[in-house]
Amino acid sequence: MGVSAPTVAYPKLADFMCFAIYSTNLAYGRAYRPILEELGVTYTQWIAIVALWEEDNQTVGSLGEKLFLESNTLTPILKKLETLGFLRRGRDPKDERQVIISLTDAGRALREKGAQRTLVKASGLNQDEFRALQRSITTLRDNLVRHATNDNENSL
Amino acid sequence: MGVSAPTVAYPKLADFMCFAIYSTNLAYGRAYRPILEELGVTYTQWIAIVALWEEDNQTVGSLGEKLFLESNTLTPILKKLETLGFLRRGRDPKDERQVIISLTDAGRALREKGAQRTLVKASGLNQDEFRALQRSITTLRDNLVRHATNDNENSL
DNA sequence: TCCGATTAAATCGTATACGATTTATGTGAA
DNA sequence: TTCACATAAATCGTATACGATTTAATCGGA
CATH class of the missing domain: 1.10.10.10 (Winged helix-like DNA-binding domain superfamily/Winged helix DNA-binding domain)
Structure with missing residues (x-):
């Protein structure tokens, strides 16, 4: 009982959407850095x-x-x-x-x-996949913003 | 010629995948804040x-x-x-x-x-969409990491 | 064995993010 | 008209990120 070894099957880090977004954001920052360095910003x-x-x-x-x-x-x-x-x-x-x-x-x-200078090729996706993915992410973002704006009335 | 009003059709902010990821990351941070505040981390x-x-x-x-x-x-x-x-x-x-x-x-x-405490419902996606999206984002991330690791040999 | 190279963490300086507050300005109803 | 209220930026304190460097420990070949 109580706290001990991970006997219960809690979701892993890799299962969190927020972590997928978070880590991809870090990866983008690193991929863009050399380009932006050239631009000086x-x-x-x-x-x-x-x-x-x-x-x-x-x-x-x-x-x-x-x-x-x-x-x-x-x-x-x-x-x-x-x-x-x-x-x-x-x-x-x-x-x-x-x-x-x-x-x-x-x-x-x-x-x-x-x-x-863009990083489309680095994504490893074709144009259709790229566009579809971008639309999905944008939808996700807008839903999250709406959720937060609604002062998240306990609906997690 | 040269610099003036945006006569050329440059990609807009909304067309950048990196911005979709960046802004979604900000949105997640805000959506999670109340939950994490309860936890004190x-x-x-x-x-x-x-x-x-x-x-x-x-x-x-x-x-x-x-x-x-x-x-x-x-x-x-x-x-x-x-x-x-x-x-x-x-x-x-x-x-x-x-x-x-x-x-x-x-x-x-x-x-x-x-x-x-998770935010699956706030995403506005059903379970299949959610999983598919997560897999796509993870693939994107791994491609970006690989790209950066390869010291990005000019293949943008 | 010994010393230069390597490795793991920590440190430092700069640049975001953001809640909370402050400052300056505008607005509207009594 | 005036003053409480609202609004837009800016300020402040805290917590990330990260390149570059430093410190400490380990390793490996002569």
């Missing part, structure tokens, strides 16, 4: 550039929604990218609470430089 | 406990292989878990370079307490 800095290329002159909040990050994480990253010369930060004159982020020429050039 | 601390339950008395290196982490990340986490009373750390008398990690009774009790 980190992973999070890079996705911020990509999101700004898609839509420039966003507020910190709007950018955060797209990156699933809040100002406490984003602000230091944006400040860093500003000192690196890739973007500008300025208060919105219409609403001084908000900060508008805009890419500089250097930031746009960086986006173009990095555009060619 | 963080996510990484928890997966260390799970891995040790599966195989107790592992070295830091062996544990790191399973968690995809190295000693620079793992050591502080294990020290923290030691001060929390969930495990013990001790040098291997056979090879003083190695540190053996063993769960305490409190650590095993924690594993049992947390065993009931």
Whole structure:
């Protein structure tokens, strides 16, 4: 009885979806590192550039929604990218609470430089598998976000 | 020519597999937080406990292989878990370079307490979809690891 | 046996994440 | 008009990740 050797069949680490995601995220970080090193930015800095290329002159909040990050994480990253010369930060004159982020020429050039570099081949999947997998993961993410937003009313 | 508005059709953030994984990892962290708060540990601390339950008395290196982490990340986490009373750390008398990690009774009790809590329902997937997705992600991860290990010989 | 190479963990510096709080600004109803 | 409330960023403290280095122990060939 009680605590002793693993006699009960608890799920193993390899059975956890969260661990599959977690470890794949680590693997992506490592696979991307050499590419990003060439560009001179980190992973999070890079996705911020990509999101700004898609839509420039966003507020910190709007950018955060797209990156699933809040100002406490984003602000230091944006400040860093500003000192690196890739973007500008300025208060919105219409609403001084908000900060508008805009890419500089250097930031746009960086986006173009990095555009060619992706890791599709490293995934070992064909295009159909790749797309299907991506859709499934996105669905999973959106379900999790919805779950968390609902203040997870005990439905685990 | 050159840098200007996004006239070229570069892939969007939503098209990046790495971003799907990255954002899902953030979502999992948030979804699990309330559960882990009850247990009094963080996510990484928890997966260390799970891995040790599966195989107790592992070295830091062996544990790191399973968690995809190295000693620079793992050591502080294990020290923290030691001060929390969930495990013990001790040098291997056979090879003083190695540190053996063993769960305490409190650590095993924690594993049992947390065993009931998973987020399968929150994923919004049925059991077959869930398993298939997990297998695909794991394959992706292993391919990425292999790619990185091969010192990524320019095959992006 | 002895000493250079190897190995395992730990240490250090930098960059995320994030809960909680703070600061600055805007808004609306009394 | 004004003041309590709301909102947007920023700040702060804690906990990961990880490259690079350091420390300590082991190994192996001359």
